[in-house]
Amino acid sequence: MLFSSQAIYERLFGWIVTRINDIIEVKNYDTTVRGKNTVIGVLDIYGFEIFDNNSFEQFCINYCNEKLQQLFIQLVLKQEQEEYQREGIPWEHIDYFNNQIIVDLVEQQHKGIIAILDDACMNVGKVTDEMFLEALNSKLGKHGHFSSRKICASDKILEFDRDFRIRHYAGDVVYSVIGFIDKNKDTLFQDFKRLLYNSSNPVLKNMWPEGKLSISEVTKRPLTAATLFKNSMIALVDNLASKVTFLLRISILWPLSMVVGSACCHRFLLDICCRKCMCDLLFR
Numbered sequence: 089m090l091f092s093s094q095a096i097y098e099r100l101f102g103w104i105v106t107r108i109n110d111i112i113e114v115k116n117y118d119t120t121v122r123g124k125n126t127v128i129g130v131l132d133i134y135g136f137e138i139f140d141n142n143s144f145e146q147f148c149i150n151y152c153n154e155k156l157q158q159l160f161i162q163l164v165l166k167q168e169q170e171e172y173q174r175e176g177i178p179w180e181h182i183d184y185f186n187n188q189i190i191v192d193l194v195e196q197q198h199k200g201i202i203a204i205l206d207d208a209c210m211n212v213g214k215v216t217d218e219m220f221l222e223a224l225n226s227k228l229g230k231h232g233h234f235s236s237r238k239i240c241a242s243d244k245i246l247e248f249d250r251d252f253r254i255r256h257y258a259g260d261v262v263y264s265v266i267g268f269i270d271k272n273k274d275t276l277f278q279d280f281k282r283l284l285y286n287s288s289n290p291v292l293k294n295m296w297p298e299g300k301l302s303i304s305e306v307t308k309r310p311l312t313a314a315t316l317f318k319n320s321m322i323a324l325v326d327n328l329a330s331k332v333t334f335l336l337r338i339s340i341l342w343p344l345s346m347v348v349g350s351a352c353c354h355r356f357l358l359d360i361c362c363r364k365c366m367c368d369l370l371f372r
Contacts, residue, residue, distance in 0.1 A: 095276050096284075099295040131328070136258045144271040147201075147263055148317050150256055151194045155321050157187050157257050163333055187257040190233050194254075195318050199227065201234075202314045209273050209312055217265040218249045225252075274313040 117125055136153045137146045165184050172179045194201050204227055208220040221236065228234040233255040237246040246253060246262060253262050278301070284292050285299020311319075 092276070092280055094274075095280075096292075100291075103291065103295055129331075131324075136256070138259065138261050142261055142263045143266070144268050144314075146261070147268075148314065150254075150261060151191075151317075152321055154187055154191050154194065154257065155325050158191055159325050159328060159333075161186060162329070185257060190254070190256060193228070193231060193233055195322075201228070202318055204228075205268060205272050205314055206312050209269055210309070215269055217267065217269050220268055221249060221252060221265045272312045272314050 114125075119125060133152060133156060134149055137149050139146060161184060165182060169179070169182065171177075192200065197203060201224065204223050205220060208215050208223055224234070225236050225238045229239050234252065235243065235246070235255075236252040237243060237248045240246070243253075245251075247264075250264055250266060251262050252265065253260055278299075281296050281299040283299070284296040287293050
């Protein structure tokens with residue numbers, strides 16, 4: 089029932105966005121009269137997340153932030169400094185951490201975490217989250233930005249057969265593998281799609297065109313949730329890189345004046361604010 093509700097919400101959200109785009113689209117645009125058709129787009133992305141319990145959702149969100157951080161490095165730091173050097177402009181060199189190694193850890197073909205997760209999901213028979221973690225340990229045990237309790241037995245923060253840690257650009261995050269397999273499969277049976285396609289509600293019917301296919305016609309295995317997310321992130325970054333991009337980093341902080349408590353409490357919140365700024369890369 090959970091996956092069914094998520095699927096309906098996702099399709100409805102996409103349908104609303106498509107409807108809005110169709111309504112506000114400029115019809116019959118004549119480039120010979122008005123010039124080149126240009127677009128101003130605003131992209132609002134959720135920030136880096138570190139919770140007490142981090143699961144598949146936080147893994148995807150933080151991967152998204154790693155991809156955008158890589159774009160930030162290329163556009164703001166690397167290319168700008170290279171241009172200053174070409175033109176002989178004096179500047180103070182900015183050292184920065186190139187997080188490509190973390191991006192590759194997640195998305196690299198056949199070797200990254202997403203590829204290992206997909207392999208686990210495609211195995212015949214019962215596959216558990218613990219088996220997925222064992223595969224991560226086997227294939228990524230020597231990676232400098234990945235660790236688990238099996239790799240580092242002295243790390244008491246990590247639980248055996250449950251946790252792994254990624255050293256992200258913004259800090260270390262411990263992920264629990266519980267639920268990774270089911271969430272990545274995101275299985276939605278063809279019977280459910282056929283049910284919605286035959287709905288008397290025309291909106292629901294139009295959102296599920298694949299429901300008209302018979303069982304014999306549905307042969308291709310659908311892409312996993314992680315792979316779909318990875319593909320969308322790669323396409324998004326490629327699109328942003330091809331445009332004139334302005335990057336804004338906004339961090340929401342709590343004013344200490346709003347907090348009633350002891351000086352110790354204030355110091356604790358100040359530490360949290362500093363950590364938040366570092367996660368948002370407002371300073372290092």
